[in-house]
Every structure is written in structure tokens, then in C-alpha cells.
Amino acid sequence: MSLNKNYILLFFMPLMAVVAKAQTARQDSLDIQTLNEVVVTGQYNPQSIQKSVHNVIVIKREQIDNQAANTLADLLNFNLNLNIIPNAQTGKSTISYFGLDAQYFNILVDNIPLVSDSGLGNNIDLTQINLDTVERIEIVEGAMGVEYGANAVSGVINIITKKTVSNSWDIQAFVQEETVNDEYSWFDEGRHIQAVNIAHNINDKWMARIGFNRNDFTGFKNDNEGENYYTNDGLRGYEWLPKTQITTNALLHYNTNNLKVLYKFDYFNEELYYYDAAVRANIDVASQTSNPSATDKIYTTNRFVNNLNFSGGLNSGANYSADFSYQQQKRDLNTFNYYILTEEKTDETDETYQSSKVFFSKGTINNLVESDFYNFQLGYEGKYIEGYDTQASGSETQQAKTQNQSNIAVFGSTELNIADKFSIRPGLRYEYNSKFDSKLLGAVSARYLLNHGFELRANVGSSYRTPNFEELYYYFVDSNHDVQGNADLTPENGYTAFVNLKKNSRFNDIALTNALKLSYIDVNDKIDLAIVNESPLQYQYINIDGYRLWGLTSENRFQAERWNFNLGATLQGISRILNNEENANDEFLYAFQLNTSATYSISKWQTAVSVLFKYNGEQQTYVASGVDTNGDSVYSKSTTDGYGWMDASIKKSFFNNTLETTLGGRNLLNVINVNTSNTTSGGTHATDSSTLLLGYGRSFYLKLLYKLNI
Numbered sequence: 001m002s003l004n005k006n007y008i009l010l011f012f013m014p015l016m017a018v019v020a021k022a023q024t025a026r027q028d029s030l031d032i033q034t035l036n037e038v039v040v041t042g043q044y045n046p047q048s049i050q051k052s053v054h055n056v057i058v059i060k061r062e063q064i065d066n067q068a069a070n071t072l073a074d075l076l077n078f079n080l081n082l083n084i085i086p087n088a089q090t091g092k093s094t095i096s097y098f099g100l101d102a103q104y105f106n107i108l109v110d111n112i113p114l115v116s117d118s119g120l121g122n123n124i125d126l127t128q129i130n131l132d133t134v135e136r137i138e139i140v141e142g143a144m145g146v147e148y149g150a151n152a153v154s155g156v157i158n159i160i161t162k163k164t165v166s167n168s169w170d171i172q173a174f175v176q177e178e179t180v181n182d183e184y185s186w187f188d189e190g191r192h193i194q195a196v197n198i199a200h201n202i203n204d205k206w207m208a209r210i211g212f213n214r215n216d217f218t219g220f221k222n223d224n225e226g227e228n229y230y231t232n233d234g235l236r237g238y239e240w241l242p243k244t245q246i247t248t249n250a251l252l253h254y255n256t257n258n259l260k261v262l263y264k265f266d267y268f269n270e271e272l273y274y275y276d277a278a279v280r281a282n283i284d285v286a287s288q289t290s291n292p293s294a295t296d297k298i299y300t301t302n303r304f305v306n307n308l309n310f311s312g313g314l315n316s317g318a319n320y321s322a323d324f325s326y327q328q329q330k331r332d333l334n335t336f337n338y339y340i341l342t343e344e345k346t347d348e349t350d351e352t353y354q355s356s357k358v359f360f361s362k363g364t365i366n367n368l369v370e371s372d373f374y375n376f377q378l379g380y381e382g383k384y385i386e387g388y389d390t391q392a393s394g395s396e397t398q399q400a401k402t403q404n405q406s407n408i409a410v411f412g413s414t415e416l417n418i419a420d421k422f423s424i425r426p427g428l429r430y431e432y433n434s435k436f437d438s439k440l441l442g443a444v445s446a447r448y449l450l451n452h453g454f455e456l457r458a459n460v461g462s463s464y465r466t467p468n469f470e471e472l473y474y475y476f477v478d479s480n481h482d483v484q485g486n487a488d489l490t491p492e493n494g495y496t497a498f499v500n501l502k503k504n505s506r507f508n509d510i511a512l513t514n515a516l517k518l519s520y521i522d523v524n525d526k527i528d529l530a531i532v533n534e535s536p537l538q539y540q541y542i543n544i545d546g547y548r549l550w551g552l553t554s555e556n557r558f559q560a561e562r563w564n565f566n567l568g569a570t571l572q573g574i575s576r577i578l579n580n581e582e583n584a585n586d587e588f589l590y591a592f593q594l595n596t597s598a599t600y601s602i603s604k605w606q607t608a609v610s611v612l613f614k615y616n617g618e619q620q621t622y623v624a625s626g627v628d629t630n631g632d633s634v635y636s637k638s639t640t641d642g643y644g645w646m647d648a649s650i651k652k653s654f655f656n657n658t659l660e661t662t663l664g665g666r667n668l669l670n671v672i673n674v675n676t677s678n679t680t681s682g683g684t685h686a687t688d689s690s691t692l693l694l695g696y697g698r699s700f701y702l703k704l705l706y707k708l709n710i
Contacts, residue, residue: 037058041108042156055502059139071127071131072131074666085102090241103465110160114327115327119468120385139155140158141517143496144156145441146427150431150465165207169709170197170199171710177191177193177702178699180219180240191699196211198210206254209249211250214244217244226238230292235277240696257313263306276295279294292339294337296335305325319366321363324360372417380409381407384405384407385406392473409429454501455504465494465523472487495521495523498518499517500516502514510560512556526577527544528578551572570592582633592617595615597613607652612646616645643669649665650664657707658706665698674691674694676692
């Protein structure tokens with residue numbers, strides 16, 4: 001793919017324009033804008049975003065409300081370097097960040113990693129993360145191994161929940177109705193959401209909160225005919241499977257000057273409905289009747305989260321924090337023969353095929369020495385994970401697949417304020433793992449505040465990805481196949497380097513923020529399925545591949561009294577090294593993204609209008625397209641077409657902000673499938689799909705929120 005020069009200009013023009021204007025502006029207009037945003041991810045103490053040595057991207061509650069986002073999957077589609085990867089048949093949506101999938105990215109809730117079907121913090125279904133109680137979301141790019149350990153190769157998302165309210169009683173209830181493309185009815189089609197959250201300040205020390213959310217997604221038929229269709233022509237069922245989610249939460253918060261105690265409980269339930277396209281006629285010859293049936297399935301997920309946090313300060317001035325968490329997630333499968341006309345079920349079977357139980361604890365202490373020159377943090381982290389994933393593990397029994405793993409880590413870092421404008425933070429982490437070799441992780445971060453509002457940040461760090469259940473324990477062997485996992489796999493090693501140059505400017509009532517970022521990611525010992533024996537043919541997961549990425553990103557923000565406008569672009573080059581393939585090509589292939597958003601607020605009318613747009617340029621990768629005379633795979637480029645994604649909304653408050661309405665549309669450009677050219681089957685790296693399913697088309701929603709503050 002040749003690089004268009006216009007792409008490069010998109011990165012530099014906004015920054016160059018601001019710098020040129022700054023040279024002619026009065027000196028007093030160049031004062032550094034005061035940044036009141038407080039961030040906690042990767043910090044010793046909550047502090048302003050300007051003082052952070054890490055580059056932290058903050059998504060505020062205002063943006064969540066403007067988009068009427070109910071889950072994390074509704075929200076993140078417009079961030080650069082980040083793509084949402086949906087799977088219509090499993091119901092899951094996961095993250096691809098800097099070209100790496102969700103196994104390389106950690107999702108935290110209040111600094112505690114969240115359990116998933118087969119892990120902790122990574123490979124999480126974004127549609128299962130509700131946003132009702134979220135205050136803001138912080139995203140840190142690059143390896144965060146020192147702070148968060150394994151599987152934080154490309155970065156972390158930290159979801160910060162609300163822990164205080166300003167009134168004695170804070171009650172919110174809402175309903176939200178959405179179309180699914182052009183499919184909608186009161187009960188059987190569309191998306192229907194109901195929620196209530198109640199928070200109460202019991203006294204000046206105690207606060208309690210409870211909440212409930214029901215999210216009913218009735219599926220997307222597209223060209224299919226739904227569950228009541230009984231003709232055996234392959235059209236029964238849904239393109240996007242229906243599912244119903246229920247989220248409940250409770251919080252109890254004790255807060256004094258020197259001690260904070262927080263207990264949180266979350267329960268999540270999801271039922272996903274699979275309707276088989278193959279219909280059996282079941283003809284009764286004697287009565288000349290039929291009673292058609294199909295083999296249907298219900299997947300049920302239950303997640304329990306118990307988090308306890310102690311934090312506060314000692315008389316010496318030191319600050320401490322300790323987290324304790326017990327989490328459990330199970331995925332059950334109910335299979336049955338369903339008679340479509342009579343709605344009867346027979347031959348039911350039940351099994352729990354995925355399970356994760358986690359105990360997690362983390363503690364830190366800092367400010368041990370009163371010094372303006374340096375601060376340091378010491379910490380520990382321990383986790384015990386027990387579980388199984390029979391779907392990923394093949395045909396072996398559940399008992400044979402139950403595995404456990406423990407991990408103990410100690411870490412420390414020091415922040416040196418060499419000058420008022422320059423600080424540096426080196427850090428180390430040592431991890432002992434019961435299954436894999438011990439790891440020593442390191443990172444160095446630095447921040448330098450230059451003149452004229454420029455801020456320079458740099459980070460070099462390491463993390464690693466642990467093998468998943470499928471890679472370790474998969475077993476599928478019959479007369480025609482021999483594909484196995486490998487219990488002797490070692491973790492993949494990841495290294496990243498990020499440099500960020502930011503410029504804050506202020507001209508009267510206009511604030512400008514411009515940033516230019518360079519990124520580099522290197523993953524070694526990448527796990528892939530490879531041929532380990534030619535005759536008989538055998539495949540096994542081994543540590544053999546590599547991954548390289550470099551990226552250039554420009555982000556620009558304009559803020560005025562009523563306007564908030566953002567414009568960004570990123571260019572990525574990705575190289576995939578397939579060392580087990582003789583003819584594989586590891587040249588860099590390039591992809592381009594552009595995003596923009598605008599919000600116009602009219603305080604007099606209590607109204608905000610928002611538009612968000614992101615363009616994902618065409619993406620290329622090498623796929624196996626045949627074999628040569630030696631039997632080795634031959635590779636050619638496969639191209640996925642570019643596409644744009646646009647949302648828009650208008651939010652208005654009534655009756656002194658007691659009633660709030662949000663009317664909007666998602667996926668206004670009506671994206672459903674994106675073409676992928678030159679794909680063939682065959683070979684371990686091949687794909688057999690000519691289209692990529694990304695959405696269910698243009699949809700519209702109306703949200704009515706009632707707020708009562710007493």
C-alpha cells in the first residue's frame with residue numbers, strides 16, 4: 001500500500017497552525033491552561049492530568065451520556081488505534097488495540113482487573129460491562145507491566161465508578177428504546193433497556209448505593225426469518241443472536257480524613273439464544289401431519305464480583321491502598337430439541353463449559369519520605385485463578401481440564417522531580433507464576449514541561465501475555481485431524497515505546513490542545529498453530545511468531561464556550577512474522593484512521609448536540625492462497641475495504657434538570673458487512689470469509705431519564 005502524502009499532512013497541519021499562531025500572540029495568552037482533570041490510573045495519588053508521567057486519555061461521563069451508551073461496546077468505537085470486533089454468533093464484542101486482540105489489553109474496574117470466561121482482565125466481552133455507575137474511563141497506551149503485570153502489552157482501560165453523591169438522596173431511573181436496523185416493536189424486536197439507581201448519604205461518613213439494569217437485545221434477523229420459522233431452507237434464526245442482560249450492583253462507602261473503606265458487589269446475568277437453521281419436518285405418515293423441530297441452545301453467563309478496598313493516610317504522611325477481590329464467572333449451555341409449532345422442549349441437556357474463579361489482592365504504599373525531589377511506591381499483587389474452558393479445550397472432560405494458576409508479584413518505582421518541569425519514573429516488577437517461569441518487568445516514564453505550553457512525555461516498558469486455555473489444552477484428534485495445545489508454551493514477551501508531544505494554548509475564551517504521538521510495539525515468541533509433523537499431519541501451538549507495529553497519531557481539540565471539537569488521525573504500519581512458514585512475507589502493511597467529533601451546547605435551552613465520526617481505512621494482511629511444489633503455503637495480500645462509522649444525538653433537559661431526553665442514531669452510514677478480497681481457505685493462517693460482519697445497520701434510539709435529588 002503506497003502512502004498518500006496528504007495523509008502525512010493531516011498529522012502536522014493542525015499542530016503547525018497552532019505553533020505559528022502562538023508566535024504572534026501576546027505572551028499572556030500563552031499561559032499554560034489549567035487542567036483540572038484528575039486521573040488515577042498508573043498514579044501514586046490522584047493528580048491532575050498535566051502532572052501525570054503517563055499519557056492518559058479520559059472519557060468523561062458527559063460523553064457517555066451524550067451517546068446514550070449502555071455498555072462499553074456502545075462507547076469505544078470512535079477512539080483512534082482501537083477497534084471493536086463483534087461476533088454476531090457468540091454475542092461477544094472485544095477490543096483490538098494497536099492491531100493486537102483483546103488478550104493483550106487489560107480492563108480494570110477501579111484498578112481491579114475484571115474476570116472473564118477464561119482469564120482475568122483480558123479477553124473481556126465489552127457488551128457485558130454496564131456504564132450506569134461509571135464516573136469516567138481512563139485509557140493508558142503502551143505496556144503497563146510494572147503497574148499491572150501480565151496481559152497489559154498494548155495498554156489498559158480503567159473504569160472509574162461513582163463513589164460519592166452531593167445530595168442526601170440521588171435517584172435516577174431511565175428507559176431506552178432502540179431500533180435494530182429497521183426492526184422494532186414494543187417487545188419482540190429492537191433493543192429495550194430499563195434501569196434504576198439509588199444512592200443515599202446516610203451521614204457524613206457513610207454512603208450506600210444500589211442499582212439495576214435490564215438490557216434486552218432481541219436480535220437482528222437481516223435476511224433470516226427468526227425462531228418461529230419452520231421451513232428447512234436455511235433461513236431460520238438470526239444473523240445477530242438475541243440476548244437479555246441483567247446487571248445489579250451495590251456499594252457501601254465509609255469515608256473519613258484518614259481512612260476510606262469501600263465494598264462493592266456486582267452481579268451480571270446474560271442469556272444468549274441460538275436458533276438452529278436446520279429444521280426437521282418430523283412427518284407423521286399415519287396422520288399426514290408434521291411437527292417441525294430444531295436443536296436450539298441457550299447460553300447463560302453468571303458473574304459475581306466482590307471488591308473490598310481500604311485506603312488512607314498515616315500520621316507520617318504516607319498513603320496506602322489495599323484491594324481484595326473474589327470474582328466468579330460461569331457460562332452454562334442448555335441444549336434441547338424445540339418443537340416450533342407447539343413450543344415444547346425435549347431431550348434437554350445442561351453443562352457448565354466455561355468457569356473462572358479468581359481471588360485477587362493488591363496493595364501499595366507511597367509518600368514514605370517527605371521530599372519535593374522524589375517519591376516512591378512499593379506494592380504487591382497476588383492472584384489465584386481456577387477454571388476450565390471445554391469449548392476452547394476440545395473433547396476432553398471437564399474434570400481433566402480444570403486448571404489453576406497462582407501469581408505473586410512485588411513491584412516498586414520512584415518518581416524523581418529533577419526540576420519543576422522535568423520528572424522521571426523508573427520501575428521494576430518481579431512476578432512468580434506457578435505455571436510459567438518468573439518474570440522481571442521494567443519501565444521508564446518521563447515528563448518534561450517545555451515553554452509555551454508544550455508537554456513532552458515518553459514511556460518505554462515491557463509486559464507479557466500468558467497462553468490461553470485453547471493454546472495450552474486444546475485437543476482434537478480423530479482419523480482426519482490431529483490438532484493439540486501445548487502445556488509447555490511460554491508467555492509472549494512484549495515491549496513498547498511511546499513518545500507524546502502535546503501543546504496547550506489559550507486565546508481569550510478558546511482553548512486548543514494539539515498532540516503528536518509516536519508508538520512502537522514489539523511482541524516476540526508469539527504463539528501460533530504450526531505443523532509439527534508432516535506424516536501423519538499434526539498441528540500444535542508453539543512459540544514461534546513475531547509482531548511489530550509503529551504508529552504516528554495526531555489528536556487536536558478545540559474548546560470554546562459552546563463548542564467542543566476534536567480531530568484526529570493515525571497511521572499504522574504492522575508486520576507479522578510467521579517463522580514457521582517458508583514463504584511468509586513480513587513487510588510492513590499500512591492502515592489509516594481518521595476520527596472527529598463535535599458537541600454544541602446551548603445552556604439557555606439545556607441542550608447539547610453531538611456528532612461523532614470515525615473512518616477506518618482499508619487494511620491488508622497476508623493470507624495463504626495455495627501451496628508451492630514443495631508443499632509450503634504461498635501467501636498473497638488480502639484487503640479489507642475501508643468504512644466509516646457515524647453516530648449523532650441531541651440531549652435536552654426539562655424541569656430544572658429533572659427530566660432528560662436523548663434522541664439519536666447509531667451507525668448512520670448503515671454499515672453491516674465490509675468486503676474482504678482475495679481470501680481463500682487452506683493453511684494454518686488462512687481465512688475463508690469474503691465479508692466481515694461489523695454491525696447491524698442504521699439504528700435510532702430514545703432515552704428518557706428521570707433524576708431526583710433530595
